[in-house]
Amino acid sequence: MVNLREATPADYHQIQVLDARYHLGTLTEIEWQHLYAGSPFVERCNFAWPLGWVLETPENIIVGHIGNVLVEYSLNGQSLVGASANRWVVDADFRKHSTELAKRFFAQPQVDLFLNTTATWPSGRAFGRLGALRPPVEAYDRAKFWILDHPAFVSSLLAKKNVPLAQAMGYPAGALLSLASLIRSFGKCKPNRSALVWELSAFDERFDNFWRILRAQPNRLLCVRDRAALAWRFEKPLRNGNAWVLAGNDDSGQLASYAVFLRQDSPDINLRRMRLVDFQSVGDGATFLRRAIEHSLARCHDDRVHVLEVIGFGVARKRQIENLAPYRRQLPSWMFWYKAADRLPELAQSLENPELWDPCTYDGDGCF
Ligand SMILES: CC(C)(COP(=O)(O)OP(=O)(O)OC[C@H]1O[C@@H](n2cnc3c(N)ncnc32)[C@H](O)[C@@H]1OP(=O)(O)O)[C@@H](O)C(=O)NCCC(=O)NCCS
Structure with missing residues (x-):
């Protein structure tokens, strides 16, 4: 017998124990609050936002949890309430109750768009069974990447495949x-310390203006990228040197493109990794993108980061990135699932259009 109830801040410690047991990584109490209750959209919503739900035994032991991250989306000038499932975990002995947590997540009446943007194989399969869909874009199960440190990369690869002496063979x-x-990198991006881009240490009011321009573009589903939403995701990693924000201006000195790179290591296999997690531009931004990646490759080299990687993006951006990246790899699972609320059939129908989509790690909870 287990009881399903809304999560409270007092559940923090037990949830961390459960997350650690299933290798989901742990958060400090401040990070936990920041993630589930700190979205700048929470303050503007006129409803109470649940932190998530837990499964609890009669002895008050938490054996399951699904986190509920509030994210705002924009489509044709309309604001959409998005909920991103986060760190869904159920103790192996209680897996027959897993779906109850996911069903509770999908039962939120105030949500327009349900998301799982960091899905593992079982969580994606369960979401699919509950009516979630893959966005109509290719390859949210493949990554494009550059290698900066070949021996370290090979050692990580061998460690992942449990090959003995992985370090020595690297x-x-x-x-x-x-x-x-x-040979493979001929014509692709290479480290370049003098690439013409500006590295920013904070998000200023130019990002609000830029967001107004992005939001006004018709038929684009975009996770909100105003100054507050960007700061919510990146302020702390920026302060710690774990995020790099690069910007490019147009001829009149206005912000015309930006890219965010975020450190997302895999400590279990000793891999130091930087990811391009967001890239937006007015126009195609191809020149800026090349410069931003070249600048970041140089910084990766200096910071002894082993690989730079990109996941996702829609048709046009994906093609741009593929032209610049020498390597690609298959991910363990399709990571991005969505479902429009049942009361919004017209939204569900419009989301079938591939041109609406440009999904990347910025979406949902991908940057936390
Ligand atoms: C996410 C989770 C709650 C889903 O629970 P669930 O829907 O009950 O799914 P299960 O974990 O029982 O796995 C379902 C099936 O997929 C299989 N499976 C799991 N991983 C697989 C993989 N990578 N490839 C193929 N099959 C896989 C399981 O063996 C199981 O098979 P069965 O139905 O024949 O027994 C649970 O898997 C979990 O707690 N995982 C650990 C934490 C985690 O990774 N969370 C995801 C964060 S998004």
């Missing part, structure tokens, strides 16, 4: 891969 195999990379 050097000889990495040297060979490094030679192959010389």
